[in-house]
Amino acid sequence: MTRIGHIFILLVAVLCGTAASGGVHPFYENVQTDEGSFFAVRPFYSKTVVEEGEIRDVLWPLYSRKEFKNEQTSRALIFWWTHNFEADAAEPRDRNWLLPFYFQGRDKTDEPYFALFPLGGTIHEFLGRDTLSFVLFPIFGKSQINEVKTTSVLWPIVSHTRGDGIRRDRVFPIIGKSVLEDKYEKRFVLWPFWTSAKYFYLGDSGRAWILFPICGRSNLEKESTWWVIPPFFRFTHGERQDRIFCPWPFFQKTKSDRMDKLYVWPLWGRKKIGDGMYDRTFMLWPLLWSDKYQQAHVDVSRKKALPFFFFEEKRLRETDRPEEEWTVVSKGWKIWPLMSWQRAGEISRFRILELWPVSNVAPLERNWTPLWTLYKRTHADGVIKKDILWFAWHSEKEPDTNRSEWSLLKGLLAYRKEGDAKTVRVLWFKLGE
Numbered sequence: 001m002t003r004i005g006h007i008f009i010l011l012v013a014v015l016c017g018t019a020a021s022g023g024v025h026p027f028y029e030n031v032q033t034d035e036g037s038f039f040a041v042r043p044f045y046s047k048t049v050v051e052e053g054e055i056r057d058v059l060w061p062l063y064s065r066k067e068f069k070n071e072q073t074s075r076a077l078i079f080w081w082t083h084n085f086e087a088d089a090a091e092p093r094d095r096n097w098l099l100p101f102y103f104q105g106r107d108k109t110d111e112p113y114f115a116l117f118p119l120g121g122t123i124h125e126f127l128g129r130d131t132l133s134f135v136l137f138p139i140f141g142k143s144q145i146n147e148v149k150t151t152s153v154l155w156p157i158v159s160h161t162r163g164d165g166i167r168r169d170r171v172f173p174i175i176g177k178s179v180l181e182d183k184y185e186k187r188f189v190l191w192p193f194w195t196s197a198k199y200f201y202l203g204d205s206g207r208a209w210i211l212f213p214i215c216g217r218s219n220l221e222k223e224s225t226w227w228v229i230p231p232f233f234r235f236t237h238g239e240r241q242d243r244i245f246c247p248w249p250f251f252q253k254t255k256s257d258r259m260d261k262l263y264v265w266p267l268w269g270r271k272k273i274g275d276g277m278y279d280r281t282f283m284l285w286p287l288l289w290s291d292k293y294q295q296a297h298v299d300v301s302r303k304k305a306l307p308f309f310f311f312e313e314k315r316l317r318e319t320d321r322p323e324e325e326w327t328v329v330s331k332g333w334k335i336w337p338l339m340s341w342q343r344a345g346e347i348s349r350f351r352i353l354e355l356w357p358v359s360n361v362a363p364l365e366r367n368w369t370p371l372w373t374l375y376k377r378t379h380a381d382g383v384i385k386k387d388i389l390w391f392a393w394h395s396e397k398e399p400d401t402n403r404s405e406w407s408l409l410k411g412l413l414a415y416r417k418e419g420d421a422k423t424v425r426v427l428w429f430k431l432g433e
Helices: 001-014 362-367
Strands: 021-022 028-033 035-043 045-050 053-060 063-068 070-077 080-084 096-100 102-106 114-115 120-126 129-135 139-143 146-152 158-163 166-171 174-182 184-189 194-199 206-211 215-220 225-226 231-236 239-246 251-258 259-264 270-273 278-283 288-295 299-306 309-316 329-336 339-344 347-352 377-380 385-386 393-398 403-408 414-419 420-427
Touching: 045 362, 102 120, 114 129, 299 362, 347 414
Parallel strands: none
Antiparallel strands: 021 028, 028 035, 035 045, 045 053, 053 063, 063 070, 070 080, 080 096, 096 102, 102 114, 114 120, 120 129, 129 139, 139 146, 146 158, 158 166, 166 174, 174 184, 184 194, 194 206, 206 215, 215 225, 225 231, 231 239, 239 251, 251 259, 259 270, 270 278, 278 288, 288 299, 299 309, 309 329, 329 339, 339 347, 347 377, 377 385, 385 393, 393 403, 403 414, 414 420
């Protein structure tokens, strides 16, 4: 099983109460399962351990550290990041970044790098670049992607790029030129007021220009476009697509082999891509949304009435059966900030309150969600459990074995029945068998 699978099973066990645990829930928790262990002193610290590694959180999202197999990562807010790709290597590929000022590490070719922004240095594997060097940014800089090299002076004003079949030069926004051999040649003068292009694609060559904000024209072998007051009015007709903006963004219509889109914004809109790959509809943007899309072997359906309602259902894609008969993998809904319900396989959970307004994430579930959960009902492995006001009231019922129990304040007053055996606790002392 993958590491994500181990963590998911352990998290479900913790949230649904199917793990052996001890503590004063939700502030202190210590859980052991076949998949690993979980320890928390909420909201200050939590530790999740599975076969392939562990996760530590300190006042999440303040600090988080993950160790899996031979890889280590850590993060403090969004500013400090470390990533050790091979922890047991003598000189591993690693990163130690304090954004946006300090960059130090070793790239996949074992070459070290260092930079202090904006003073100077070199950064590797950053912002899609293989290397990025600068001195007193933005005064001088160099970058490289594969064999394409760029030199900048007073970025973004002066730029010079050369590579295999690639030539780009600009003195922004006065003049600029970009060439990709046998593909296109693009120019601008006093950007954005004048831009033009020549296309050399086999079977679809042509020219285009835009005089912003007045008008524009594109004339290719397979497509013709007119712009009026760009980008507000656009009329495109061709073999690949037909597109109308009249005016953008209020009316948008696109028709092609791959995409079908119609927006009457902000009242209603729909966008479909591929054969069921993606289908999104909105009403009264940005309040009401409906999404359907494919994810690996699963079809996902989501409905949202922002910010108060969220629904999601995942079905296993079984092409030999009608869609309405596909197996439901998981299902759930949330009414923010009141309550939520979810089911994954044979495990279900209902709880009150739900203070997080968007989709819950694993670190939130580990460190914060239990603190504001006033009522929880879970159904797992044939056992129905209910908790009210954290540990104030707890009950369990297992109909198949004729077992039931409840407790007030962990035994101030409690009752347990299993078969014909009955037990009562008063002031945490057992009174009968």
